[in-house]
Amino acid sequence: MNDKVLKVGKESVPVTILGLENAGKTTLVERLKTGSFVEDTTPTLGVSFESFKVGDTLFKIFDVGGQFVYRKQFWVNYASNSYGIIFVFDASDKEKTAEGKEWFWYLIKNIEIEDRIVVAFFANKADLECMSIEEIIETLELPRLSNYSKISFQIFKTSNKTGEGINDALNWFTNKLKQIGQEKIVHPKGLIISTTLGRVQLFLDFEGLSQQISQIRELLAQIFKYESATLKEEKLSTTSNENIKLVCHERSDVIITMIINPEESHVEAQRYIEQVYEYLEKKKARTKDELIKGILNVLNIKDQDKVKVITV
Numbered sequence: 001m002n003d004k005v006l007k008v009g010k011e012s013v014p015v016t017i018l019g020l021e022n023a024g025k026t027t028l029v030e031r032l033k034t035g036s037f038v039e040d041t042t043p044t045l046g047v048s049f050e051s052f053k054v055g056d057t058l059f060k061i062f063d064v065g066g067q068f069v070y071r072k073q074f075w076v077n078y079a080s081n082s083y084g085i086i087f088v089f090d091a092s093d094k095e096k097t098a099e100g101k102e103w104f105w106y107l108i109k110n111i112e113i114e115d116r117i118v119v120a121f122f123a124n125k126a127d128l129e130c131m132s133i134e135e136i137i138e139t140l141e142l143p144r145l146s147n148y149s150k151i152s153f154q155i156f157k158t159s160n161k162t163g164e165g166i167n168d169a170l171n172w173f174t175n176k177l178k179q180i181g182q183e184k185i186v187h188p189k190g191l192i193i194s195t196t197l198g199r200v201q202l203f204l205d206f207e208g209l210s211q212q213i214s215q216i217r218e219l220l221a222q223i224f225k226y227e228s229a230t231l232k233e234e235k236l237s238t239t240s241n242e243n244i245k246l247v248c249h250e251r252s253d254v255i256i257t258m259i260i261n262p263e264e265s266h267v268e269a270q271r272y273i274e275q276v277y278e279y280l281e282k283k284k285a286r287t288k289d290e291l292i293k294g295i296l297n298v299l300n301i302k303d304q305d306k307v308k309v310i311t312v
């Protein structure tokens with residue numbers, strides 16, 4: 001019904017920064033924000049979120065804590081919902097780099113790579129005495145990545161202190177993101193807004209979903225906790241069968257579910273969902289019709305006469 005391709009520079013691009021504690025992730029974000037070396041960072045607890053422009057690209061950056069407790073669920077979850085990963089490690093610390101390798105490969109095994117993903121390795125703290133690039137490539141076992149055709153990767157020597165390598169790395173990263181952005185298309189088939197108490201507030205059918213209601217119900221039952229209608233583990237969840245894919249997001253007791261084609265990008269669908277949340281938070285529609293019109297505009301759906309409201 002409508003094609004919406006990621007336009008780097010116009011809309012935000014979700015990017016996750018990962019790496020062990022003390023690698024320099026938050027310092028990198030500070031450097032990108034302020035252009036200088038900020039020394040007084042504190043360890044990141046959970047995830048910190050920043051949104052800012054690098055060149056003409058608006059990055060939405062998840063700066064995830066590197067401590068052990070965050071490495072399983074948080075790393076995998078945020079990376080699965082990003083177009084790109086910046087993996088930072090402290091190249092002056094051999095032991096930590098070797099430990100970082102284990103966790104990088106843990107991530108790759110567990111991440112959901114639906115289509116292409118870009119990974120930039122930042123061999124950071126290049127202002128200190130560091131391992132050579134060759135040594136780092138070997139330690140991280142990067143040649144193994146050539147078996148993963150969906151991953152584009154490159155390694156850069158960087159320093160948050162001197163700024164060395166950061167521009168080159170970001171240029172490469174942004175260009176790669178632009179390339180993969182052209183491939184990301186999503187055609188929303190339907191949208192469900194429900195409360196975490198399980199009440200469906202609005203179910204919009206953009207293209208004849210009525211035959212698939214029972215499949216949608218079945219898929220929703222897989223993602224929702226049995227006893228309540230909150231999502232099982234994370235705030236984001238995706239599930240699919242051969243006909244449809246459901247992408248769910250829970251925020252402030254509201255769950256938005258988008259129905260798309262199985263082969264389409266869940267990350268792109270997430271971006272649409274975010275825009276619907278923003279609309280719901282900012283604009284208070286006075287009537288249901290006004291609300292529906294607003295949502296259809298946000299989703300860029302032109303053929304609004306064909307849209308049906310399903311009552312459940």
Ligand SMILES: Nc1nc2c(ncn2[C@@H]2O[C@H](COP(=O)(O)OP(=O)(O)OP(=O)(O)O)[C@@H](O)[C@H]2O)c(=O)[nH]1
Nearest residue numbers: 021022023024025026027041043044066125159160
């Ligand atoms: N010499 C040098 N020190 C750096 C560099 N980047 C970061 N640091 C220092 O490394 C320490 C840790 O930096 P953070 O950015 O907080 O580390 P982090 O990766 O965000 O750590 P977590 O949030 O715990 O995962 C700080 O003392 C920084 O000043 C660099 O390029 N060179």
Ligand SMILES: [Mg+2]
Nearest residue numbers: 025026043044
């Ligand atoms: Mg941090």
